[in-house]
Amino acid sequence: MPGLDVFEAINTARALRRLRPDPVPEAMITQILDAAIHAPSAGNAQNWAFIVVRDPGQRRKLGDIYRRASEIASAVYRAVGCPPHLTEAQFEQMLTSGAWLWEHMGDAPVLLLPCQRDRPLPPPGALPDWLEARRDQEQAYRERGRGASIYPAVQNIILACRALGLGTLITTNHMRLEDEVKAVLDLPPDLQTCAMMPIGYPVGKFGPIRRRPVSEVAFADRWQSPWPATNQ
């Protein structure tokens, strides 16, 4: 397998939903997992686990949960409406291509579920007084920053798949029915799933990703000051 430039991988790792049923070599999956664990995590805590589901019965159960969770997701997307930077046609296309996956998640030869374990704060009274006084803020901070310790690993998985010629994408719809997913995977109560990633050889092709340009979303030194800052 020849190497792939990191920018090329980043720029062409399209979300590929239609996957061939052919099995993915185990060594290749291990290489993807090895990419995942090289991601950073807060305090280098690596409080993660990765469940690789290939068993057909397990995939069928997860696929069923995903379909039902996606019906909820679809209703929410329609209720919230089209994001301002998408045309109605693009919004419909996004919902339609998503819909195909709702029915076929369980058909992917591999379902990879990155999971995360939260390390709770020590019980009340165990922190120094000044920290006890801001326990609620600390808890809110931990919840808001939680994704910083698992979604970098998810992006490494996406890029590793791209480099190996495998299609994948990140979806979190199933988390709406998290308890059912945990029951299927025998997960302990303190371990949460963070994504469901179908992996396989793609039917479609990798290719350029369209996004809002940097000039619309980047700013120099403060909000609303344009980037690039041509006067510097």
Add this chain to the structure above:
Amino acid sequence: MPGLDVFEAINTARALRRLRPDPVPEAMITQILDAAIHAPSAGNAQNWAFIVVRDPGQRRKLGDIYRRASEIASAVYRAVGCPPHLTEAQFEQMLTSGAWLWEHMGDAPVLLLPCQRDRPLPPPGALPDWLEARRDQEQAYRERGRGASIYPAVQNIILACRALGLGTLITTNHMRLEDEVKAVLDLPPDLQTCAMMPIGYPVGKFGPIRRRPVSEVAFADRWQSPWPATNQ
């Protein structure tokens, strides 16, 4: 700049805290931002913004906030204690290398702050009845999955920096004093910072990243079933 293999980038993108004061070419920062915006986000909503801080006064203010936020972080790390997979010596080293950054964040020639805007649910009554009935669960789902739409972009930034020979890392300590950060950056109330990333030419070298091995954190088909599953 010759290309860099994506696995090489993933495997050697160490957290490099000590950075030279030399400026980073603007075109290079734009290339990093372009990598960021190619990341996925839920519903392709791209509800993100990236603030590039080079102004010395702005960096000094952010550095001061970061130092005070890190004092809180340090106390919390010590109160929670050493993660099970680190030795006490490794834990001390982690805290010590972090401590250097607390004092020097503002010295980095570039501080990049990826931000995220949440699209709130429509007001009560605007959802179909069956969705109104699960509004609280939907809100909890959105909070838990929020990081899926910004931290993949953060990992792209880390890998782009690696490919360009620039040091960086992700830290979220400053979010403990989010209101102060937002005031410095003139951020609107609905835009939240998600990371503070110092970027510059590194004093140290890129190199292998040590992590818990795949065999300790990956499972086949269900929790506690070992990976690789050599019988398949």
